[in-house]
Amino acid sequence: MTGQQEPVIWMRPQQAAVGRPAERSRAEITAAAVALADEDGLEAVSMRRVATSLGTGAATLYRYVSTRDDLLDLMIDSTAREYDLPTPSGDWQADLLTVARQAQQIMRRHPWLPALVITRPTLGPAGIDLLEHVLDVLADHPAAAAAKLEAFALLMALTALFTQNELAGTGPDSGRAAAYLHHVAAAGSHPRLAALLGTAVPPRDDRRDQFGAVLERVLTGLLG
Amino acid sequence: MTGQQEPVIWMRPQQAAVGRPAERSRAEITAAAVALADEDGLEAVSMRRVATSLGTGAATLYRYVSTRDDLLDLMIDSTAREYDLPTPSGDWQADLLTVARQAQQIMRRHPWLPALVITRPTLGPAGIDLLEHVLDVLADHPAAAAAKLEAFALLMALTALFTQNELAGTGPDSGRAAAYLHHVAAAGSHPRLAALLGTAVPPRDDRRDQFGAVLERVLTGLLG
DNA sequence: TTGATTTGCAAACGCCGTTCGCGAACACTG
DNA sequence: CAGTGTTCGCGAACGGCGTTTGCAAATCAA
Numbered sequence: 001m002t003g004q005q006e007p008v009i010w011m012r013p014q015q016a017a018v019g020r021p022a023e024r025s026r027a028e029i030t031a032a033a034v035a036l037a038d039e040d041g042l043e044a045v046s047m048r049r050v051a052t053s054l055g056t057g058a059a060t061l062y063r064y065v066s067t068r069d070d071l072l073d074l075m076i077d078s079t080a081r082e083y084d085l086p087t088p089s090g091d092w093q094a095d096l097l098t099v100a101r102q103a104q105q106i107m108r109r110h111p112w113l114p115a116l117v118i119t120r121p122t123l124g125p126a127g128i129d130l131l132e133h134v135l136d137v138l139a140d141h142p143a144a145a146a147a148k149l150e151a152f153a154l155l156m157a158l159t160a161l162f163t164q165n166e167l168a169g170t171g172p173d174s175g176r177a178a179a180y181l182h183h184v185a186a187a188g189s190h191p192r193l194a195a196l197l198g199t200a201v202p203p204r205d206d207r208r209d210q211f212g213a214v215l216e217r218v219l220t221g222l223l224g
Numbered sequence: 225m226t227g228q229q230e231p232v233i234w235m236r237p238q239q240a241a242v243g244r245p246a247e248r249s250r251a252e253i254t255a256a257a258v259a260l261a262d263e264d265g266l267e268a269v270s271m272r273r274v275a276t277s278l279g280t281g282a283a284t285l286y287r288y289v290s291t292r293d294d295l296l297d298l299m300i301d302s303t304a305r306e307y308d309l310p311t312p313s314g315d316w317q318a319d320l321l322t323v324a325r326q327a328q329q330i331m332r333r334h335p336w337l338p339a340l341v342i343t344r345p346t347l348g349p350a351g352i353d354l355l356e357h358v359l360d361v362l363a364d365h366p367a368a369a370a371a372k373l374e375a376f377a378l379l380m381a382l383t384a385l386f387t388q389n390e391l392a393g394t395g396p397d398s399g400r401a402a403a404y405l406h407h408v409a410a411a412g413s414h415p416r417l418a419a420l421l422g423t424a425v426p427p428r429d430d431r432r433d434q435f436g437a438v439l440e441r442v443l444t445g446l447l448g
Numbered sequence: 449t450t451g452a453t454t455t456g457c458a459a460a461c462g463c464c465g466t467t468c469g470c471g472a473a474c475a476c477t478g
Numbered sequence: 479c480a481g482t483g484t485t486c487g488c489g490a491a492c493g494g495c496g497t498t499t500g501c502a503a504a505t506c507a508a
Contacts, residue, residue: 019485243454
């Protein structure tokens with residue numbers, strides 16, 4: 001009784017068939033938003049700023065997108081177009097790891113992407129192509145359909161988590177949390193934590209591919 | 225040269241030693257914010273609304289918290305106080321699973337928590353107590369210190385991901401994405417996806433404890 | 449009582465997402 | 479070519495947001 005809700009943006013027509021033709025396109029707006037986010041972070045993607053960077057008025061964007069969240073969805077899917085999906089090799093583990101590696105590189109290129117992927121798991125056309133590829137890789141695998149879906153979701157989410165952590169170390173406030181940890185450890189009531197902080201940081205060399213190792217274990221754990 | 229940055233909120237004194245005494249406390253404000261989020265979601269936690277629910281002016285909150293993000297950190301840590309941490313049993317797998325189960329229940333009580341935990345891995349006093357407990361559980365485990373830290377982070381993040389997915393199925397827009405998936409599958413260009421959607425949903429019974437199963441595999445994978 | 453110090457808070461600043469209304473631009477029809 | 483139906487661009491406005499400022503009121507030590 002509350003009325004119908006709008007369908008997902010991918011199902012709405014890009015251009016009207018009649019009337020005055022649009023001066024811009026979804027792709028153009030999406031590209032501007034992505035560029036803004038790459039440069040200054042997600043919070044720089046405001047309707048006004050995107051519009052200004054396109055040389056238009058803010059209200060104009062609502063001819064292409066019905067909400068800011070729609071724009072975020074478009075941004076997510078546009079990054080999914082950056083994958084290069086080769087034909088399955090027969091070794092599903094290797095193929096999935098290839099996907100994960102690409103995901104990691106894409107997320108490094110777009111530091112705002114991990115947070116979006118995790119909190120807003122949207123599948124647009126390109127995302128669906130990616131899912132189809134993963135299902136293709138797993139076609140001969142005997143696991144249940146639901147397990148394959150879970151594996152796909154976990155693959156993306158774990159990659160996002162790892163990349164996010166990796167990028168967080170770069171930030172300027174990574175030292176404040178560490179300072180507090182040492183403060184607590186020095187107080188004496190947390191001996192395990194103190195012992196852990198006492199050990200020197202790992203030599204930076206051996207722990208290189210923790211991502212790949214963990215991911216492989218998770219996938220084999222999930223898919224047998 | 226850019227000047228010193230404020231320390232993390234847990235290191236700042238709660239009350240001044242002299243002058244007019246404060247009428248409220250951090251805990252009181254945090255509780256109000258949590259109540260608001262539990263009821264109406266995270267976006268309902270605005271400085272004005274929290275202040276109003278406390279019967280004060282918005283600017284007053286800044287006597288207790290220097291930014292809204294500080295308030296979010298306080299909210300996160302306040303939920304970490306809901307754990308009941310028994311002494312380690314000797315079976316670290318079982319003990320970690322107990323932690324994960326509690327985390328899941330806490331996150332179900334506070335549906336806004338998973339998103340915060342994932343995008344903002346903050347450790348306050350209660351969170352550090354939890355970490356200390358996990359380290360205690362793993363005290364006799366031969367893994368490297370870094371691996372134990374990773375295990376803790378992954379334990380929390382995975383629980384958040386699972387709970388978030390579980391809660392997302394409840395939402396009203398879970399049907400829109402599904403509708404689009406079926407639309408794409410019907411188009412014919414994604415046979416794997418179509419086949420997957422053709423299979424009926426699982427019988428709801430056997431896939432009960434997917435969370436526990438995956439978590440166990442991940443932890444044993446990570447810690448040997 | 450005085451003076452130092454902190455608290456509460458109305459008002460304001462700038463930014464945000466979004467809506468409204470209307471003139472302008474275009475395609476199609478006759 | 480004029481008319482008509484439709485869409486587009488967008489200035490202006492609305493309500494809400496996080497945060498800052500300035501000052502009166504409250505408290506405590508001396």
